[in-house]
Amino acid sequence: xxxxxxxxxxxFLHPHNAGPLDDANAIGEVGSLACGDxxxxxxxxxxxxxxxxxxxxTFGCASAIASSSVLTDMVKGMRxxxxxxxxxxxxxTALGGLPKQKMHCSVMGQEAxxxxxxxxxxxxxxxxxxxxxxxxxxxxxxxxxQIIRTMRENGLKTVEEVTNYTKAGGACGECLDKIxxxxxxxxxxxxxxxxxxxxxxxxxxxxxxxxKTLDEEIRPRLESDGGDIELVDVDGRRVVVSLRGRCSQxxxxxxxxxxxxxxxxxxxxxxxxxxxEA
Amino acid sequence: xxxVYLDNNATSAxxxxxxxxxxxxxxxxxxxxxxxxxxxxxxxxxxxxxRESVAALLGAGPDEIIFTSCGSExxxxxxxxxxxxxxxxxxxxxxxxxxxxxxxxxxxxxRQGYRVTYLGVDNKGRLDMDEYTxxxxxxxxxxxxxxxxxxxxxxxxxxRMAEAAKEKGLLFHTxxxxxxxxxxxxxxxxxxxxxxxxxxxxxxxKGIGVLxxxxxxxxxxxxxxxxxxxGRRAGTENVPYIIGMxxxxxxxxxxxxxxxxxxxxxxxxLETNLxxxxxxxxxxxxxxxxxxNTCNISFKNVEGEAILLMLDRLGICASSGSACTSGxxxxxxxxxxxxxxxxxxxxxxxxxxxxxxxxxxxDYVIEHFPGIIKTLRAISPYKD
Ligand code: FES
Numbered sequence: 130x131x132x133x134x135x136x137x138x139x140x141f142l143h144p145h146n147a148g149p150l151d152d153a154n155a156i157g158e159v160g161s162l163a164c165g166d167x168x169x170x171x172x173x174x175x176x177x178x179x180x181x182x183x184x185x186x187t188f189g190c191a192s193a194i195a196s197s198s199v200l201t202d203m204v205k206g207m208r209x210x211x212x213x214x215x216x217x218x219x220x221x222t223a224l225g226g227l228p229k230q231k232m233h234c235s236v237m238g239q240e241a242x243x244x245x246x247x248x249x250x251x252x253x254x255x256x257x258x259x260x261x262x263x264x265x266x267x268x269x270x271x272x273x274x275q276i277i278r279t280m281r282e283n284g285l286k287t288v289e290e291v292t293n294y295t296k297a298g299g300a301c302g303e304c305l306d307k308i309x310x311x312x313x314x315x316x317x318x319x320x321x322x323x324x325x326x327x328x329x330x331x332x333x334x335x336x337x338x339x340x341k342t343l344d345e346e347i348r349p350r351l352e353s354d355g356g357d358i359e360l361v362d363v364d365g366r367r368v369v370v371s372l373r374g375r376c377s378q379x380x381x382x383x384x385x386x387x388x389x390x391x392x393x394x395x396x397x398x399x400x401x402x403x404x405x406e407a
Numbered sequence: 408x409x410x411v412y413l414d415n416n417a418t419s420a421x422x423x424x425x426x427x428x429x430x431x432x433x434x435x436x437x438x439x440x441x442x443x444x445x446x447x448x449x450x451x452x453x454x455x456x457x458r459e460s461v462a463a464l465l466g467a468g469p470d471e472i473i474f475t476s477c478g479s480e481x482x483x484x485x486x487x488x489x490x491x492x493x494x495x496x497x498x499x500x501x502x503x504x505x506x507x508x509x510x511x512x513x514x515x516x517x518r519q520g521y522r523v524t525y526l527g528v529d530n531k532g533r534l535d536m537d538e539y540t541x542x543x544x545x546x547x548x549x550x551x552x553x554x555x556x557x558x559x560x561x562x563x564x565x566x567r568m569a570e571a572a573k574e575k576g577l578l579f580h581t582x583x584x585x586x587x588x589x590x591x592x593x594x595x596x597x598x599x600x601x602x603x604x605x606x607x608x609x610x611x612x613k614g615i616g617v618l619x620x621x622x623x624x625x626x627x628x629x630x631x632x633x634x635x636x637x638g639r640r641a642g643t644e645n646v647p648y649i650i651g652m653x654x655x656x657x658x659x660x661x662x663x664x665x666x667x668x669x670x671x672x673x674x675x676x677l678e679t680n681l682x683x684x685x686x687x688x689x690x691x692x693x694x695x696x697x698x699x700n701t702c703n704i705s706f707k708n709v710e711g712e713a714i715l716l717m718l719d720r721l722g723i724c725a726s727s728g729s730a731c732t733s734g735x736x737x738x739x740x741x742x743x744x745x746x747x748x749x750x751x752x753x754x755x756x757x758x759x760x761x762x763x764x765x766x767x768x769x770d771y772v773i774e775h776f777p778g779i780i781k782t783l784r785a786i787s788p789y790k791d
Contacts, residue, residue: 131712141716147786162789163749165710165729165736169788186788188753190712190729194786269736292736299736 133191134225140195145202150184155209157245159237164269164296166193166234170241172204174249180204180212185241192224192231196238199223207403209246214401215239216282217294232294236279265311266297266304276311288312330399336363342397343370347390358390361407368394371407408722411768415608416557416585416701416759417726422610428654429612432647440644441635450646457653461617464656465602466593473618473636474649478584478605479508481618482551484629484640485580485601486512488620489549490521491627493578496548502526502534502563503744505553508603509582510740513551521548531693532561532745539568543575550579554586554602558728558741558757559692560701562590569598578624584608588659589667589698600624606652609659610761615648666762671699673769674760678702680773685780689751691742700760703728705742705751706780708789714756717779723772728755750789 133141150171160167166189173182183201187194200220204212217235221227227235247253262274279285279294288308292298298305330338343360351358357373370390391404412420438447440454458469465472475481486499486509501513503525517523524542526534534552543550550572555562565581572579580601583592588609594602601624606615620626620639632641682688687707706714711729718725728739729752737743738752747755758772784790 138716141713142720144786158788162708162753165738165749165753167788186786188708188787188789189710191716193710194713296736 131192131228131231133195133228136199136223136225137192137195137227140198140224141191144185144194144198146183146185146198146205148184149186150182152182153184155245155249157241157243157248159240159244160189161270162188165189166237168193168197168237168241170197170200170238170245172209172245172249174209174246178209180207180209189234189237190231192227192234193237195224196220196227196234197241200238200242204242209249211401211403212242213246215242217279218283229290229293232283233296236294265307266295266300268300268304269296271295271297273307273311276308277315280312280315286312286316332363332365335366335398338398339363339368339394339402342394346393346397350389366399366402368402368404369407370404409771411721411723411771413758413760413764413768413772414724414726415761415764416560416757418607418613419610419761420763421612422655422658424658425611425651425654429647429651432650436646440646441633450644453650453653454644454646457649457656460653460657460660464587464592464660465604465619466595467619468622470637471594471619471622473620473639474644474652475616475618475640476614476645477616478506478582478603478608479616480629481603481605481616482506482508482580482582483512484618485551485603486516486549487629488601488625488627489578489580490516492625493548496546498522498524498544498546498548500524500526500539500542500547500550500552502528502552504528504532504556504558504561504741505551506557506582506584508584509551509553522546526552528744530746532556532559532691532741533693533696534563534568536564536567536571540571543572543577545575547572547575547577550577552579552581554581554583554592555590555698556692556741557585558739559703559745560585560697560759561693562586562696562698565599566597573598585698585701588655588663589670589700591663594619594621606648606655609655611648611651611655615645615652617652662762667699670760670762670764673764673766674700674702674758676766677758677760677769677772678704680769681776684773684777688780689747691745691747691755702758702760704756704758705747706754706756707750708787709754709780709783711754711756713783714754714779717782718756718776721771721775723775726757726759728757729753 153171153173155172155174157170169186171184172180175181183205185197185201187197203223217239220235220238262272265271265273276291285291291308298308359371361371362369386404386406394402436449438450440451458472461472462469499513499516499521501509513523526538528534552563552565552568554565569579578600581599582603584605587604600621602619604617607613628639630641635641635644689705691703691705711727715727728742742752742755
């Protein structure tokens with residue numbers, strides 16, 4: 130039996146945002162019945178480019194349903210451009226981790242998200258480079274470009290890991306030689322350290338960096354305008370602040386938050402920080 | 408929480424009287440049956456009785472019964488012995504729907520240079536007699552055909568198949584792990600040379616199996632060493648488990664006829680009600696010709712593991728042939744061999760009953776199952 134986390138169980142048994150979304154203007158579909166799992170992700174993106182509402186329909190196992198559910202939570206309220214930066218690892222992490230053989234469920238979530246946002250932008254569902262890759266696994270329809278991308282994003286080093294993440298090689302096995310070749314080439318191309326992903330930032334570390342950036346970079350600039358800033362909360366990558374002094378009455382406080390605070394935090398802490406005003 | 412155990416083809420509850428029979432041999436009667444004193448003689452006598460009970464269940468002679476550690480060991484031994492005693496023959500016949508304990512062994516010999524015929528099945532999981540007889544050849548070292556299939560419950564015509572093999576003078580083995588205790592087996596009529604069975608499917612604890620080897624059939628041991636089991640299987644006898652196996656065989660023989668009816672009635676009630684209450688599902692297998700306890704049912708457009716986890720929450724234990732449960736990425740080899748359409752194959756659930764299954768267990772499942780499928784279908788992107 131699979132060892133699923135509490136979070137996987139919760140999202141599976143009580144999925145959030147389940148069902149189609151009638152007024153969705155971005156829909157991403159990946160997977161198929163034949164492959165054993167499929168996800169149809171619905172997003173309602175407003176004029177400002179913010180994902181206002183989400184929905185999903187999933188055919189698949191518990192981790193596929195849980196990945197879909199948690200993803201629809203994660204992206205709600207995000208700007209579409211920021212949502213594009215979500216990786217399959219972020220989805221797995223939000224679930225407290227997935228069994229390694231189930232990582233492909235998180236990859237499916239990420240791909241559906243990307244497909245949906247690309248549709249909204251009027252782009253073809255799959256990036257050019259991926260679509261035009263060479264088909265490697267005909268059982269699951271996986272191209273070399275997809276394999277290389279998943280390897281890079283997740284720091285994969287073995288054929289087995291590639292199968293766990295993309296399913297490629299998991300059925301008839303005819304493509305295994307080809308995958309071995311791709312993995313070998315990819316690993317010899319880059320020193321291992323380079324494709325290993327940056328370690329995830331812990332909450333404490335993130336909090337420290339946020340405070341440091343506020344003190345050293347942001348506050349001095351606001352103070353020169355007679356304002357100040359206070360940190361209210363750090364919740365994952367959401368940083369809640371409140372502006373003080375002149376800035377708080379300033380009608381352009383919104384602009385300040387995004388142009389100055391968010392920009393600097395993204396530069397100094399993590400590229401996907403979102404800043405909100407308390 | 409209530410537990411409704413419907414996974415008896417995986418393993419079964421230990422029978423109380425089996426346990427009671429075993430207990431003395433797990434504590435005070437610890438003598439080694441090979442020793443030369445009366446204290447150990449008790450164990451030796453008990454093993455003789457157990458051997459007779461197992462032989463009686465199968466219509467065999469006690470000297471044709473070899474105790475092993477499990478069904479897989481019995482299967483491995485059958486192949487090993489057939490290959491070793493007929494080194495000139497280079498061909499094996501089995502089916503595509505065997506248990507891995509046979510399938511992987513056949514594949515092993517294939518890698519050693521043997522030619523292996525894997526007989527296909529139709530969409531009900533039935534073998535084709537013509538294909539079978541066509542495959543028999545003088546070069547065939549062993550034919551190994553399962554008596555009954557563990558996933559869908561199909562009972563194969565091993566009697567006819569064994570006869571055809573006999574006519575050509577070929578060795579015939581049957582993996583009867585799922586059949587024993589569920590359907591009558593009589594080796595006075597069935598011409599099999601070897602037959603495997605496993606204790607824990609008929610209510611012993613896990614860790615005991617049997618290989619029947621017909622008198623006169625040439626044999627080579629798989630496990631060499633001491634002279635136990637008349638030199639056919641080395642290793643100090645697993646006395647308590649052998650005693651348990653004997654008791655389980657005795658109970659099975661005594662209750663087989665009655666139990667078959669009782670279990671089949673409950674299975675049929677379960678199956679008919681599920682089909683009536685849940686749209687778009689199909690029964691997998693050969694409905695007219697299968698084990699009385701097995702129900703393999705596929706639900707369209709939902710995935711098996713998700714069903715299992717929801718059943719689990721209600722205390723219902725079942726299994727699935729879906730890809731996700733096995734750790735593989737494809738549905739079970741049996742369903743694929745049968746060509747079950749993929750929109751059904753991923754949503755297959757096996758419910759397997761036993762003498763301990765009650766009417767209220769079945770009612771409980773009937774009550775809760777439809778809701779689970781409905782919930783999962785509501786969030787499935789495939790609606791038709
Ligand atoms: S082609 Fe990749 S598993 Fe079959």
